[in-house]
Amino acid sequence: MAIEKDPWNIIITGVGGQGNVLASQILGQMLVQKGYVITIGETYGASQRGGSVMSHLRVSQRDQFSPLIPEGKCDLVVGLEPVEALRVLAQYGNPGVQMLINTRPIFPIDVIAGNTRYPELSVVLKKIQTLSRRVWTLNATEIGLELGDPIFSNIVMIGALSAIDLLPLGREDFQDTIQEYLPFHKVHLNMEAFDRGREAVQEFLL
């Protein structure tokens, strides 16, 4: 499958502890299996402790690129958290960017403390829609909790990404990759998370 431009740039964003880095590794590995040249830049460390975490993926058919995406050049945002998805647009957004968003907020400490407010979800999503080409949403955390652990939300999101058909990511590709990363007894639940994500994702329309 040819990508619409080369390199095609993805940002996976969320909050420390959401499994952002593992999601970028699995996605990268699935695309390498499909013959793409992938470069990933990860930011973690101190950001692990409740801070914003971002991974940059450059998908190409010809070459490696910088592990950091230039300003305004993101083609797809995978937001594991809604305001983190919005935050990415300030530096990397453009009118053609597409958005896949987990709608479950994680409240910053200052919000919990009552020093600042977390905006209404509908307001965030509407703003994101005006700043992008298309938006898809699902509550991946809720599905994760139903499967027994919110940590599955990152895999739910990969399932959702495979359903919206922007990249050639099939169920078998996921299965092949996840078997390399996880022990056998964990594969089944992760496959279920993937499938639930495929079913739950919907285009967000005003």
Next chain:
Amino acid sequence: MGNEAIARGAIEAGVQVCAAYPGNPSSEIIGSLSQVARELGIYVEWSVNEKVALEVATAASFAGLRGLTAMKQNGLNVASDFLFNLNLSGSKGGLVVVVCDDPSALSSTNEEDSRLFAKMCDLPLLEPSTVQEAQKMTRWAFDLSEELGLPCLIRSVTRLSHARGNAELGPITKNQQNPRFDTSRPIIPQPVMETHKALHNKMKTCQDRFEQSPFNVYRGPEKPELLVVTCGPGWMYVREALLNLGAENRTGILKLATTWPLPASFLMEHLKKADRILFVEEVDPFLENNVKELCAQRAGELGVKTFLGKASSHLPNVGEINPDIVTRAIQQILDEPYEPRSLQYAREAAEAVSLLAPSRELGFCAGCPHRATYWSVKNALAMDGRDGIVLGDIGCYTLGVRPAGFSQVKTCHAMGSGVGLANGFGHLERFGLNQPVLTVCGDSTFYHAAIPALVNARYNQSNFLMLILDNSATAMTGFQPHAGTGRTAMGADASVVDIEALCKALGARVQVKNPFDVQDTTETIYKLLQDREGIKVLILKQECALVRVKRQKALYKVRVDQERCVGQECGCNRRCTRIFKCPGLAWDPVTGKAQIDEAICTGCGTCADICPQSAILKETV
């Protein structure tokens, strides 16, 4: 991953001994080697600190084997004392020292450019630009080290160590070399004048090898308007910038992978190509200054050049660089138009973020024992009332300087410096200092650098309280085993070095408490602060929440009794959410009462103990 590629290069080179102390962004090098150590028959250890790690790897080299050590920038400072003797004595088997710098201090307390060490102690320095190069150049570094009889430095940075990309792998070499130390030939730095001279001769040979290195590449037209000299990830950024600007046919890129000693002839050949030369590199103007020095020396051949870079303010001399910074620098020099997106969109997106996206202050994880500890420290110091000084150290608990730890910590420098500073503060009472002195230190940091300071304190009769925050983990860097965990890097069981027994043996008075019991901990700290004689150690023992939740789901099922919580009416000023601020708590704006966020709470139960209404209930699961 860049770090995995470095590890792979070492395996392909037949490395037999690898040792390191963890530190981001370097930790995954030894981490990934430890996973294959048994299978490949190599020895891997997490050492107590970077100096010991370098010495362990060097012993292998002295016995004719290949050794590797890896560290972050601060680690090289710790190891440098040995390195500045090792350069003179030389090494035998291939010895590679990898240092991963952290520009912008993404996971560090400082920013530094370790390349200066290579120049200071006259050692070969390699700077890979891509994941593939990281693997190939590490493999080559072992051959080079062995040929020269010198340790070889490899400098990575966060954006390479933590980048991932496709790489072609080479064959694995299983080295079965027998170690032997030739006792008839001692390896010592003396006589210094001779060994120093020999070192310079070795570096001359090294320079000859670098002149021929296929990792140094020129790409661009024969007569470019601008020549960009770059190294490390700068190479990727410059290529991206030229792509952004469509300026590939006006600009040449000279990528240097061997940055000390400089390959002078190779450089001269390419510097002749253009009158304007731009240096693109991270942190210090290392390449920039060294190449200028060469140009001054050879000015007769080269003529007048215009040098651009950090000195000309085209690039920053602090922090990370990225494709945008490099694009703007080259755009300015070449006077090319560049608009990555419409200004109106950029403005609108920035406004939306500042209006709608609350910032995320770093915090301790839900259920982290450090939050409970700092809560007790804060209350004990308030009860004491003498404005006690809390001296911090390196680890997750460094966040004690920020609101996450109720801003209790007032200093934070190098590993073990908290207790070192406490030594000094503990002697200032004689000059009238009337503030009690308290220092916090993690378990891994304790082993790494706190022990000599504690010996000093006991013998020289200083006076302070040391809290050892023992969470049985090197949590900040990814849970590497240390001397208190009962496990080695290769997965073997080991008897722990008992912190309590060690402190007692040093003559400190030691108590052990559970930080989740906040009342007991607070009272204990308060009482110890009233004791004005000698060294008091309070070990606050509670497993890291991230380790605990992997093993067991929760200590307690925690919920808020909506009848008992009286919300804003309580007078507690929302102690749970506004003051204690665990992310597992939430405030329901509709009911005006506290709640538990079940997606985040790990069930430590500490919040139940701080609620004045006893409205937070913890039930044993």
